[in-house]
Amino acid sequence: MGKYRYLLFYKPYNVICQFTDDSPPAQTTRQTLKDYIAVANVYPVGRLDQDSEGLMLLTNHGTLQHRLIDPQFQHPRTYWVQVERIPDEAALQHLQQGVVIQGYRTRPAQVTRLVEEPPLPPRDPPIRYRKQVPTTWLEITLTEGRNRQVRRMTAAVGFPTLRLVRVQIANLSIAGLSPGQWRDLTATELQVLRRQCGW
Template identity: 50%
Template sequence: MRLIALNKPFGTICQFSPHETRASLADWVKTPGVYPAGRLDSDSEGLLLLTDDGALQARIAEPRHKLVKRYWAQVEGAPSADDLKKLARGVDLGDYVTRPCRAEFVEPSESVWQRTPPIRFRAAIPTTWIQLSITEGKNRQVRRMTAAVGFPTLRLVRVGVGALDIFALGLAPGEHIDVSVQAPWNGIA
C-alpha cells in the first residue's frame, strides 16, 4: 500500500490523463497505479494525497469519515471576526448548507511559495489570509463559502490533510514524497 503526498502546482488538473492545455498529475508523479484521494481544482494548489489502495482513498476523501482538511485562502478584502464566525457556523450556499468548521486568521509565512502566475494585485483593495478547517470538501466549497460572506478567494492552498502538513513535509510545488500509512501522527489510517 502506497501513500504519496504531492504539492500540486497551480494549473494542474487532478487526473493522470493528458490534457491539451493544462498540466496533469502525470507531469509530476511517475508512480504507476496511484490515484488521487480527493481532488483540488486546477486553480487550487497544495497538498494532494495519492494512493493505490481503494479503502484508504475512501477514508481520505469521503466526508463521512470527517477527516479534517485545512485550507489557506487569500481573500479579497478584510473580513472581521464576525465574518469568520459566519464561516465557522456553516454557510448557506443555496444548494446546501456547509457543516460547521474552524475559521481563523493566519499570517502567511515565508513557507508559502510564490504562485505562477501571481494573483491579481489591486492597490486599493487589501487581501487577507484565513484558514478554514473543513470535513466536507464539496466542489469549490471553500471558494463558494468565502464568496457567500462577501470575500472572494483569490488564492487557495490546501495546507493539511489530517495531521499531514505541507510545510512540515517541506514540499515545493511539483514535489512529492512517500509517507507512511501506519504513522500514528498522520491521522489517516
C-alpha cells in the same frame, strides 16, 4: 503492506488533478499529475481544482481512499486562503457556523485570521492585485470536501478567494515539499493515518 503506495504531492497552480487531460483537442494542453509523478496505478484521494494549490495524497489502497473521501468519517483538511478585503468578526463567525451554498449548509468549520502572510512560495502566475483593495489570509479547516467549497464559502460572506492552498490532510502536512515535489509517506505518518481512519 508492501504492494501499497502512499504519496504526498504538492500540486502547483494550474495543474489538473488527474493523470490524463480529457479536454477537447482544440483546447490548450494542460499540465496533469503525469507531468510530475512517474508512479503507476496511484490515484488522488479527493481533488484540488486546477486553480488551487497544495497537498494531495495519492494511493492504490482503496480502503484508505474510501475512508478519507467519505464525508461520514469527517477527516479534517486545512487551507490557507487569501481573500479580498478584511473579513470582520461577523463574517468569520458566519464561516465558522456554516453558510448556505447551492442550497446546502456547510458543516461548522474552524476559521482564523492569520496575523502574517504564510510562508508560501510565490504563485506562478501571481494573483491579480488591486492596489486599493487590501487582502487577508485565513486558515480554514473543513471536515467535508464539496466541489469548490472554500471559494463558495468565502464568496457567500462577501470576501472572494484570490489564492487557495491546502496545507494539511488529517495528520499529513505540506511542510518540507515545494510545488511539484512528491514523496512517500513515512512509516510513522502511515501508522497515525491508519489509526485515524480506523483500519
